[in-house]
Amino acid sequence: MKKIERKDFLKIGGGAVLGGLTGYVFSGAPFLGMQWLFEWTQDQHVPPGGSESYLKTLCEACPDKCEMSIRMIGERAVKIETSHSGCPFGQNALQLLYHAERIDAPLKRTGKKGTVKASAFERVSWESALKDISVRMNKLIGEKKGHLIAGINKDYNLSAALLDRMLKAAGSSSAFYEPSLKSLTQAALGGYVDYDFANTDYILSFGARLLEGWGSPCAMNRAFVDWKKKGTKLVHVDTIRTRTASIADQWLPIKPGTEAVLALGIANILKRMGRAAGGYDWMAVVNAYTPEKTAEITGLQVKQIEEVANAFARARNPIAVAGRGGKGVSSSSAEIMAVYALNAMVGSRGAVLKRTAGLGEPALSANAAASLREAKRHAGLDDFIKNGNFEILFVNEADPLYKSAYGAELEGKLETALVVAVTPLLNDTALYADYVFPSLSFLEADTSAGSAPLKPYRKAIHAGDAIIGLAKMVDDIKGSFPWNAYVDLVKTYGAPIGAGGVNYNAQVLKEFLSSLEKTLKASEEFPLSLVPVELTFVGDGDGLAFPFVLKSIDEKTYSQGKLWVQINRDTADREGVSEGERIDIESSRGEIGSVRAHLTDTVAPDTIAVPLGFGHKAYTRYARDKGVNPKEIMANDIDPLTGAANWWLTRVKIS
Amino acid sequence: MAIDLDKCTGCGACAIACAQENNMPIFEDDSDIPKRVSFLELMKVTNDRDAKYPDVEVCYIPKMCQQCEGNDPKNPKPPCVSVCPVVATDVGDDGIVSQVWSRCIGCRYCQASCPYEARAFNWWKPRYEGDFKNSLNPEVSIASRGTVVKCQFCSHIWKRERDRAVENGVLDINAVTYTPACVASCPTKAFVFGDLNDPDSELCRLLEKEKDRKFRLVHTIDEKDEKTREKLMHIKNFPNPKVYYLTSKAWIREMMRFK
Numbered sequence: 001m002k003k004i005e006r007k008d009f010l011k012i013g014g015g016a017v018l019g020g021l022t023g024y025v026f027s028g029a030p031f032l033g034m035q036w037l038f039e040w041t042q043d044q045h046v047p048p049g050g051s052e053s054y055l056k057t058l059c060e061a062c063p064d065k066c067e068m069s070i071r072m073i074g075e076r077a078v079k080i081e082t083s084h085s086g087c088p089f090g091q092n093a094l095q096l097l098y099h100a101e102r103i104d105a106p107l108k109r110t111g112k113k114g115t116v117k118a119s120a121f122e123r124v125s126w127e128s129a130l131k132d133i134s135v136r137m138n139k140l141i142g143e144k145k146g147h148l149i150a151g152i153n154k155d156y157n158l159s160a161a162l163l164d165r166m167l168k169a170a171g172s173s174s175a176f177y178e179p180s181l182k183s184l185t186q187a188a189l190g191g192y193v194d195y196d197f198a199n200t201d202y203i204l205s206f207g208a209r210l211l212e213g214w215g216s217p218c219a220m221n222r223a224f225v226d227w228k229k230k231g232t233k234l235v236h237v238d239t240i241r242t243r244t245a246s247i248a249d250q251w252l253p254i255k256p257g258t259e260a261v262l263a264l265g266i267a268n269i270l271k272r273m274g275r276a277a278g279g280y281d282w283m284a285v286v287n288a289y290t291p292e293k294t295a296e297i298t299g300l301q302v303k304q305i306e307e308v309a310n311a312f313a314r315a316r317n318p319i320a321v322a323g324r325g326g327k328g329v330s331s332s333s334a335e336i337m338a339v340y341a342l343n344a345m346v347g348s349r350g351a352v353l354k355r356t357a358g359l360g361e362p363a364l365s366a367n368a369a370a371s372l373r374e375a376k377r378h379a380g381l382d383d384f385i386k387n388g389n390f391e392i393l394f395v396n397e398a399d400p401l402y403k404s405a406y407g408a409e410l411e412g413k414l415e416t417a418l419v420v421a422v423t424p425l426l427n428d429t430a431l432y433a434d435y436v437f438p439s440l441s442f443l444e445a446d447t448s449a450g451s452a453p454l455k456p457y458r459k460a461i462h463a464g465d466a467i468i469g470l471a472k473m474v475d476d477i478k479g480s481f482p483w484n485a486y487v488d489l490v491k492t493y494g495a496p497i498g499a500g501g502v503n504y505n506a507q508v509l510k511e512f513l514s515s516l517e518k519t520l521k522a523s524e525e526f527p528l529s530l531v532p533v534e535l536t537f538v539g540d541g542d543g544l545a546f547p548f549v550l551k552s553i554d555e556k557t558y559s560q561g562k563l564w565v566q567i568n569r570d571t572a573d574r575e576g577v578s579e580g581e582r583i584d585i586e587s588s589r590g591e592i593g594s595v596r597a598h599l600t601d602t603v604a605p606d607t608i609a610v611p612l613g614f615g616h617k618a619y620t621r622y623a624r625d626k627g628v629n630p631k632e633i634m635a636n637d638i639d640p641l642t643g644a645a646n647w648w649l650t651r652v653k654i655s
Numbered sequence: 656m657a658i659d660l661d662k663c664t665g666c667g668a669c670a671i672a673c674a675q676e677n678n679m680p681i682f683e684d685d686s687d688i689p690k691r692v693s694f695l696e697l698m699k700v701t702n703d704r705d706a707k708y709p710d711v712e713v714c715y716i717p718k719m720c721q722q723c724e725g726n727d728p729k730n731p732k733p734p735c736v737s738v739c740p741v742v743a744t745d746v747g748d749d750g751i752v753s754q755v756w757s758r759c760i761g762c763r764y765c766q767a768s769c770p771y772e773a774r775a776f777n778w779w780k781p782r783y784e785g786d787f788k789n790s791l792n793p794e795v796s797i798a799s800r801g802t803v804v805k806c807q808f809c810s811h812i813w814k815r816e817r818d819r820a821v822e823n824g825v826l827d828i829n830a831v832t833y834t835p836a837c838v839a840s841c842p843t844k845a846f847v848f849g850d851l852n853d854p855d856s857e858l859c860r861l862l863e864k865e866k867d868r869k870f871r872l873v874h875t876i877d878e879k880d881e882k883t884r885e886k887l888m889h890i891k892n893f894p895n896p897k898v899y900y901l902t903s904k905a906w907i908r909e910m911m912r913f914k
């Protein structure tokens with residue numbers, strides 16, 4: 001046997017080490033090792049695994065009730081999947097569910113109102129919060145001052161219906177809705193319009209940006225796919241070449257704010273075909289708007305107007321759609337009536353007035369009845385903010401401080417009242433709240449199809465339950481709240497019912513037209529028109545709290561701390577403004593400063609398009625202090641029927 | 656993949672779904688575009704350089720990694736792959752250009768060489784403050800600071816579907832199909848995703864039918880005849896992307912040329 005010498009031994013040892021090293025390198029272990037090292041040195045988060053499952057729920061944000069499927073890993077929801085491709089907004093649900101600044105318990109104010117710091121609040125129990133508020137309500141109602149309790153809702157939903165009922169039972173007539181497509185049309189027409197987008201063959205949209213967040217977006221998107229297949233014609237009237245205007249088969253580039261005039265001009269042509277709607281006085285106004293006059297005011301051609309009127313009259317089932325904007329809608333009641341009249345004139349079957357069945361009238365206590373007699377009536381929210389007063393205010397998911405053109409006025413009134421904000425995230429209005437009630441995302445709420453897929457976040461509860469809980473503690477109200485929880489009503493609430501006929505108010509129309517005439521007159525001082533645009537996923541502000549929304553904003557809307565407005569090229573030339581320049585925009589109400597100018601011919605001459613949704617004071621660190629809020633300078637004439645400020649068109653100058 | 660721009664409304668669902676599915680990092684200010692990390696960019700384009708109001712239009716182009724192939728499908732060489740010194744990015748058998756975050760050393764050569772600006776660099780460590788961590792997808796690893804990331808056609812979803820199929824006794828894993836997150840989320844069904852090698856796939860039939868509407872992002876040789884194309888390919892490697900766009904608008908195709 002050969003003796004192993006020391007040299008050989010070293011060789012073998014060396015070979016083993018070399019082999020081992022080679023093996024180690026090729027095994028990928030160094031890569032893994034490096035990976036662990038990186039993960040460890042960078043304190044990198046590794047998402048925990050778990051068993052996969054899918055939970056089902058319905059999205060009840062709109063009548064379409066899309067089926068949603070939630071991908072779960074263990075207890076964690078990691079993805080929203082829609083089963084039949086519907087809504088673009090469902091995708092944000094997880095960012096709300098797990099938001100870093102989600103409110104986890106009822107908050108009571110300890111610091112000064114209007115401060116952004118979370119330290120301005122302390123966490124309290126539901127019992128103590130409801131108790132404190134109910135004591136204040138009992139006192140006010142006992143003094144027959146129930147009319148000084150008011151409420152502002154965001155959407156028409158169950159919790160809003162419960163709040164309305166609570167206010168009524170307290171003897172208040174101050175239950176308001178933020179201006180929206182539904183609330184504005186309801187105020188103008190006596191019901192919201194249920195358009196049959198699936199079966200129409202001709203759509204005439206008066207500034208309604210149908211594919212940019214308008215109405216119920218998932219229904220609109222689904223209808224759009226169908227229109228293309230069936231050859232439904234979309235004619236869109238707008239001042240800006242928006243995406244809806246680009247998709248439309250025909251676009252009528254109208255002078256800003258003159259949509260109502262175009263509707264009257266078309267009515268004038270329809271009338272000559274022997275069609276009518278509205279009374280004698282109304283038709284007398286229509287008579288005045290000949291195609292020539294309409295063309296002059298709207299900037300369209302006589303031929304264009306006649307063609308559209310003829311096509312509209314000839315179509316099998318045409319619909320005329322009112323409600324300018326995407327998510328944020330602003331149309332005067334006169335305009336909504338004038339557009340709806342076109343449907344009536346051609347006997348459209350695709351535009352039916354509906355109402356949502358409420359919870360019925362509550363029985364009034366003697367105190368409540370007495371205070372109701374004292375109550376001042378207001379046509380709508382902005383009218384109330386400007387002219388009304390209140391001692392207790394409930395804000396149900398709404399953010400009027402941010403969204404209303406009367407935000408500044410509201411601020412002053414919130415300082416002195418007891419304000420209760422119901423919201424999952426601290427929005428601008430909640431900065432002035434004395435109590436904040438954390439509410440749920442739709443993934444945590446029961447639906448008509450069954451119970452909620454996910455448990456409520458920490459101490460958050462359904463807004464409806466907070467209201468029922470409170471109502472049961474108020475002596476004069478509790479009799480009107482026989483329910484134990486909102487789930488008792490989920491299945492039955494919300495059925496649409498028919499609405500009565502429209503009262504075409506000629507007086508309101510005339511007043512609107514004369515004020516429009518004044519606005520349109522080119523003034524030396526304010527030569528330009530300011531109109532809003534929206535990014536669908538930002539909407540009129542609700543999207544901005546979500547980081548993934550911020551990631552999707554394009555560079556000519558908002559980036560690196562700069563908000564961009566769009567100006568027509570020739571107009572910018574004339575005003576001496578170049579691309580990217582910093583400008584200030586001033587209206588008779590005030591000034592918004594330091595926005596950047598983007599020169600583009602997608603905007604009409606003499607017009608500036610400003611994005612909505614930016615310039616929050618709060619609404620989480622993601623939305624706060626990004627850009628400016630144009631509502632601060634937008635027009636604020638209050639509409640007599642909707643009680644909302646008509647902010648769509650504002651005369652401005654730039655410097 | 657094919658994306659029908661005539662159907663895209665610019666709603667943003669695809670971009671948000673992509674971010675959710677792929678654990679996009681959350682930074683202090685994600686609206687800050689130069690520092691932003693995202694896989695899918697929703698580009699807004701208009702023809703207003705050549706047209707005046709009112710003859711203008713706007714359109715959105717959802718743009719992600721175009722999964723380039725290079726001149727030779729048998730030996731795929733996307734611009735980004737050939738420059739990577741550590742093989743952090745490569746082309747798989749499925750034709751998807753992969754990127755392994757943890758292997759990336761952050762030299763950013765690939766980012767510089769990508770003609771479609773489809774890659775993003777993590778300048779910071781992602782911050783999933785508070786409960787945001789809860790919605791992270793365990794199938795996509797979190798990228799470290801200092802690495803380049805990009806869309807991989809959600810190939811982790813393919814793996815998910817494959818595992819499911821295998822569990823159900825399917826043996827031919829090549830038959831497994833899947834839907835990327837952006838494709839599934841689009842409310843107007845603007846995306847069609849499928850196998851470009853299978854002439855019977857919905858995708859191939861669509862591209863065959865839509866010869867007049869289809870184009871690829873800035874890919875000049877698509878317009879040349881076969882001979883010129885071949886000649887050019889001897890001189891230079893072209894990206895040859897696997898994402899096709901459809902549009903009926905001439906100005907969009909025009910815009911996609913180098914001028």
Ligand code: SF4
Nearest residue numbers: 720721723733735769
């Ligand atoms: S698009 Fe860019 S990242 Fe994607 S394969 Fe092509 S070169 Fe690579």
Ligand code: SF4
Nearest residue numbers: 673806808809835837
């Ligand atoms: S395929 Fe997946 S990773 Fe790529 S853009 Fe779509 S969702 Fe994002």
Ligand code: SF4
Nearest residue numbers: 663664666667669841
């Ligand atoms: S989801 Fe579809 S419609 Fe919406 S932006 Fe993306 S591609 Fe366009």
